[in-house]
Amino acid sequence: MNRFARLDRQHVWHPFTQMRDWLREEPLVIVAGRGAVLRDAHDREYLDANASIWTNLHGHNHPRLNQAVRRQLGRIAHSSALGLANEPASLLAGELVRLANPGRVLRAAVAPGNPRLPKVFFSDDGSTAMEVALKLAYEFARRTGRSRKPRFLSLGGAYHGDTVGAVSLGHVDLFHRAYRGLLFASDAVPPPFCYRCRFNRARPERADARGYRMCRWECLDQLEQRCARRRRGEPYAGFVFEPRMQGAAGMIPQPDGWLRRAAEIVRADGTLLLADEVMTGFGRTGTDRGAGTVRGRPGRPSLFACHQEGVQPDFLALAKGLTGGYLPMAATLTTQAVFDAFLGEYAEFKTFFHGHSFTGNQLGAAVANASLALLTDPAGGRRRCRLEADLTRELVRLWELPAVGDIRQVGLVAGVELVRDWRTRRPFALEERAGMRVCQAMRDRGVLTRPIGNVIVIMPPYCTTAAQVQRMIAALADSIEEVLGPVPP
Ligand SMILES: Cc1ncc(COP(=O)(O)O)c(C=O)c1O
Structure with a gap:
């Protein structure tokens, strides 16, 4: 075992990890990366099939991003945003505002x-x-007098992070129940999880459940009822x-039009929309x-999921x-109205009393500016379209496997749900660790990802080639067969 692996085992406590299991094995120590490939301390290479926990966009060791960091390092790494402005953060704010307010998309948007x-x-x-x-x-x-005790509504299974406020908005019982005493109450409505929705009367098919579901959008009726109950007192x-797509909830995709209609319902009460992108x-x-999803029509690349539904939060x-x-x-990002509610004379103390030491970090902002330049380059858009199509093409072959119950792709992210019996959608018990065992077998085949329970996440960096996508999905198919075999009907 190399020195770093030994030190890790002695001292590092890993997130969302049962450390007893971790300590049983030699940890995989990543020492380098290039594009979609990661290299470990034993010189073995792996494909990064979950983009390093959903963060990486353009690949590792990208020359343009490296250059942006180096350039900024040559000037300054960090200065405080408390009382000081800086060049890369100002530029970044301007660019984010430009991209988050795309006139063309929003002209077709829901609410006036x-x-x-x-x-x-x-x-x-x-x-x-x-x-x-x-x-x-x-x-x-x-401050606007809308509520004395503001209350929030979110989706069942929601995960919005691990700070106490974010946890309070979440509804993942496994993660959150231990901290219930620390949290404030929030409400949940069922997400439009077509594959496991009790209102979907269709029998399982070998296709994305959004495409063959039989329902009357009862999930939206439930949202409407929730809001109506609240309306008698203070609206949300x-x-x-x-x-x-709800990520940590298990890669739960929303059928086309759901968000648009949900936004209409809640906006009717003046409820604000908080989009977690x-x-x-x-x-x-x-x-x-959403080419490659249920409708399969290619279109113009968009940077934010909300805008694909014509919704501005x-x-x-x-x-x-x-x-x-x-x-x-x-x-x-937020509106002028919210910003204005925090303006006042100093002595009124309307300031937003919140901030972090590294707010507006110069290195981070410099590399973010370089990343946005790559994203908005038309070549980048074309590459994302190609990758989306590659992913769709490869994922299709997984339907042949009886242990695959659902394949949920939205753009460049997919969740593959493993089941005991696809005809009944009967799940594996979490204790069986079906997802973890499949991911371990993928790792043995040189592909890294992490499951969410029984859902295998495939989220490649945008630079991933067609051949690499093919290897990722082939490793997934072979691993499912090896670990779960032909699951009995
Ligand atoms: C939708 C969503 N919101 C919030 C978070 C929390 O982000 P972080 O881990 O950077 O705190 C995550 C993390 O996975 C997420 O997926």
Whole structure:
């Protein structure tokens, strides 16, 4: 075992990891990366099939991003945003505002008076981006007299991060029940999870459940009823959601039109929209019409999932891919109205009393600017379209496997749900660790990803070639067969 592996085992406590299991094996120590490939301390190579926990966009060791970091390092790495401005963060704020307010998309948007998002609050990661959105929305509701005790609505299974406010908005019982005593109450409505929806009367098919579901959008009726119950008192201060695809909930895709209609329902009460695009942002959800998903029509690449549904939120939380996956940095964009509610004479103390030491970090902002330049380059858009099509083409072969119950692709992200019996959708018990065992077998085949329970995540960096996608999915297919075999009907 090399020195770093030994030190890790002695001292490092890993996130979301049962450390007893971790300590049984020699840890995989990553020492280098290039493009979609990671290299370990024993010189073995792996494909990064979950983009280093959903962060990496353009590949590792990208020359343009490296150059941006080096250039900035030659000047300064960090200066405080408390009392000081800096060049890369100012540029980044301007560019984010430009991209988050694309006139063309929003002309077709749902509600008249869709807000513009001209203000940017920087922080460090997805959890803090959501924490900022939550605190701003809470205080805005109180200051404008809408609520005395603002309450929030989010989706069943939601995960918005691990800080206490973000956890309070989440509904993953396994992660959150231990901390219940620390949390404030929020409400949940069922997500439109077509594959496992009790209102979907269709029998399972070998296809994405969004395409053959039989329902009457009862999930939206439930949202409507929730809002109506609240309306008698104080309407919800905010509706919190991941647009188009709920990630940590198990890669749950929303059927086309769901978000647009959900937004209409909650906006009717003046409820603000808090969009968590920590996972979905920066092109991850692919082309505007979701080529490769249920409808399969190619379209113009869009950077934000909300806009693909014609929805502009009041808060847009961004992190993970903001720096192309290089450095921890996050941003919460919001409206002029929210910003104005915090203006006042000094002695009125209306200031937003919130901030982090590394807010507006110069290195992070410099690399984020370089990442946005790659994203907005037309060649980058074309590459994402190609990758989306490659992924669709390869994923199809998984339907042959009886242990695959559902394949859920939205743009450049896919979740493959493993089941005991696809004809009944009968799941594996979590204790059986079907997802973890399959991922371990993929690792033995040189492909790295992490499961969410029984769902295998495939989220390649945008530079992944067609041959590499083919290897990722082949490794997944072979691993499912090896670990789960022909599951009895
Ligand atoms: C949708 C979403 N929101 C928030 C977070 C929290 O982000 P972070 O881990 O950077 O705090 C995550 C992390 O996976 C996420 O997927």
